[in-house]
Amino acid sequence: MILLGDTSKPDECPKCGDAVWRDSADVGVGIIYGPAGCPSCGWSEDKQYDMSEGSSKANAEDSERWTDQFGVSHHKERVRENLQNLGIDLDPFNGDDPDETTE
Ligand SMILES: [Zn+2]
16 A cells, blocks of 8 residues: 555644644555644645635635645535534535634
């Protein structure tokens, strides 16, 4: 098995201390690893995808796609549909902040 790219990653998020994750893809001859990211605060080891201070550089342009802290590009409409299917009434791309909901 050939491991492509940097396989080392921090165990904990340097911003909030939660466990970090990373995506990987088996391409037949080996496994390609994406950047490590934090599912809690949005930190990414790749500055282009770091969302811990707000929107990342990868999402600077208005687009139909959104890139997460793991470097994975998602179609915004699919994200909205998935949230609705989970019973979550939230549009994450129109400025709604789930932390600012008023009861
Ligand atoms: Zn974090």
